[in-house]
Amino acid sequence: MxxxxxxxxxxxxxxxxxxxRDVIQACMETAFRGAGLPPPDYDATRRIVGLSLTEALSTLAPPDIGLDRLAALVEAYKQSFVIHRTTPGHHxxxxxxxxxxxxxxxxxxxxxxxxxxxxxxxxxxxxxxxxxxxxxxxxxxxxxxxxxxxxxxxxxxxxxxxxxxxxxxxxxxxxxxxxxxxxxxxxxxxxxxxxxxxxxxxxxxxxxxxxxxxxxxxxxxxxxxx
The missing domain is CATH 3.40.50.1000 (HAD superfamily/HAD-like)
Structure with a gap:
């Protein structure tokens, strides 16, 4: 019809x-660990999905992270996503x-x-x-x-x-x-x-x-x- x-x-x-769900959580953990920060658990991650990346990461990061470290965390997440997306077997x-x-x-x-x-x-x-x-x-x-x-x-x-x-x-x-x-x-x-x-x-x-x-x-x- x-x-x-x-x-x-x-x-x-x-x-x-x-x-x-799996790839976003994996990228989040990789980015946070690379920045020397404790990674968020899945329940925290799922609540920010849909927001712009900077807003999402600023919500998950420590409140005193600062603009420079936040910008670096955003870039680390982007790079992690590219790596995951181009890895053989990516699901x-x-x-x-x-x-x-x-x-x-x-x-x-x-x-x-x-x-x-x-x-x-x-x-x-x-x-x-x-x-x-x-x-x-x-x-x-x-x-x-x-x-x-x-x-x-x-x-x-x-x-x-x-x-x-x-x-x-x-x-x-x-x-x-x-x-x-x-x-x-x-x-x-x-x-x-x-x-x-x-x-x-x-x-x-x-x-x-x-x-x-x-x-x-x-x-x-x-x-x-x-």
Missing amino acids: KLTELRLAIWDVDGTLVDS EPLYAGALELLDQLKSEGWLMAVATGKSHRGVEALFEKHKLRHFFDTVWCADDGPGKPHPFMVEQAMGALGCAPQESLMIGDAIHDMAMGKAAGVRALGVSWGFGKAEELTAAGADEVHHEFMTLTESLRTFAFA
Whole structure:
């Protein structure tokens, strides 16, 4: 069935489409140890995923780290990610069901965007690895302006594609995704298979929280064709 009205799905990437939990934690541990700092545990890491990298690391680092050491930590994390990404056997898979849903939405005529705390370089690497570039009509990253939970990326995606808030929705796994979507006035759909817990997503303003791609697909069809 083809859409008869504009519909825009704005996607987060890490923890929503791509299972990057292990690699992000590994890179965080490598960067912190290299800087002579105790690495954060996974529970601390998962709470900052989605924020711009500098903001995320400043949250995890000691409060007295200073600007120079923080900048060095940011660079160390970036380098660690490049090394992990280019190591043979690197594993950062799509979640089961993600590719099928993207393909279905594209065939139905949805517009699709990315709003992510990753850099454009990081997004393009994932697009290349998983052959995703053709699904997305516009891509907005932390490089482009204010990061999550500021509504900037969602607003820019809607503006680029000529969609109003009532025609758009945000899909993500983190509280920062939900807060960003609500700040932009769009429907916010949380997914529980990534970094955020269901109760956290609800508390952050999620209109719905989904535990599998099947129910997410049904929700999107309702939004599109009701």
